[in-house]
Amino acid sequence: MAPFTVREREQIARANASGRRPVVFVHGLWLLADSWDRWREFFEEQGYVTLAPAWPREPETVEEAVGTPRVAAGAGIDEVVAHMLAVVEALSAAPAVVGHSFGALLAQRVAGEGVASVTVAIASVPFRGVTHVPLAMVRNAASVVGEAVTGRSVAPSFERFVAEWANAVPENEASELFHTFIVPASGVPLLQAVTANVNPFSGARVDTRNHERGPLLLIAGTEDVIATPAVQNAIFALQGANPSLTELVEIPGRGHSLTIDHGWRGVAEIALAFVRERATRPPV
Numbered sequence: 001m002a003p004f005t006v007r008e009r010e011q012i013a014r015a016n017a018s019g020r021r022p023v024v025f026v027h028g029l030w031l032l033a034d035s036w037d038r039w040r041e042f043f044e045e046q047g048y049v050t051l052a053p054a055w056p057r058e059p060e061t062v063e064e065a066v067g068t069p070r071v072a073a074g075a076g077i078d079e080v081v082a083h084m085l086a087v088v089e090a091l092s093a094a095p096a097v098v099g100h101s102f103g104a105l106l107a108q109r110v111a112g113e114g115v116a117s118v119t120v121a122i123a124s125v126p127f128r129g130v131t132h133v134p135l136a137m138v139r140n141a142a143s144v145v146g147e148a149v150t151g152r153s154v155a156p157s158f159e160r161f162v163a164e165w166a167n168a169v170p171e172n173e174a175s176e177l178f179h180t181f182i183v184p185a186s187g188v189p190l191l192q193a194v195t196a197n198v199n200p201f202s203g204a205r206v207d208t209r210n211h212e213r214g215p216l217l218l219i220a221g222t223e224d225v226i227a228t229p230a231v232q233n234a235i236f237a238l239q240g241a242n243p244s245l246t247e248l249v250e251i252p253g254r255g256h257s258l259t260i261d262h263g264w265r266g267v268a269e270i271a272l273a274f275v276r277e278r279a280t281r282p283p284v
Helices: 006-018 033-045 062-067 077-089 102-112 135-143 158-164 171-181 188-194 229-239 264-278
Strands: 022-026 049-051 096-100 118-122 216-221 246-251
Touching: 006 049, 022 033, 022 077, 022 102, 033 049, 033 264, 077 102, 077 188, 096 102, 096 264, 102 118, 102 188, 118 264, 158 171, 216 229, 216 264, 229 246, 246 264
Parallel strands: 022 049, 022 096, 096 118, 118 216, 216 246
Antiparallel strands: none
16 A cells, blocks of 8 residues: 555645545546645535545656656556545545546445445446446557556547547647646556456456445536446446445536536536535534
8 A cells, every 4th residue: 555645644634633524536547636626625615624635656746747657657446446545544534535537436446345425426437347348448548558568657649638538628628628637647547447347356346235335426428438428327227236325417518527627616516516415424
């Protein structure tokens, strides 16, 4: 398990001293923890205390991540889950957990351990049991096979980012998002996700049946070509077997960039309403 960073230790201590409901934000590939900054401010204004843990060995800034592309290479899903669980277990109250993309898969892994009070999974990538794997994910996975040889992290090209993340926003906004947020990341999780149904050791698996999972909201963008509506409906079918509440909301006209683009606040409001209404454990 990766040690906590100074920033994570400070966030944990602040959350435990606050007496407020903690909300843990989990990012996915090609983003950093600070991609949640606007969400954190919004939730804090509503009375919550928030944390945004980094992935193991993740640089803290975009500049550092772009300049040192070998740093985060090789991190797999199980390693990241172990780190997120350690953060959650260090909290004095069961948190709400909000994740996007691979972060949504991680959030569901955490929820499957029975340690979350409520979970929001936004544009989740598929995991074991979801038989539909979008072509965009397969293409991305094929492009990172060489990471094992080069020892480097990988990032999408601007053209691929526009086609697969920012297909529902104007190109000038896509350019701003790309240069503001996108960084190299480990390609291992991609390979684990696309092989989840044939690789018994893949970390892309979720315990969907734990009775202590708590309420779960899935959020999908109708124009998402990575975490497609078909994938979200398949996840909903699997998670719907859980006795805890499972809901799915589709947002028209939104793509995979829905947590960082101009419409982020509308998505955050949906997530906030669910957290506020469905959290199952007291904050202290």
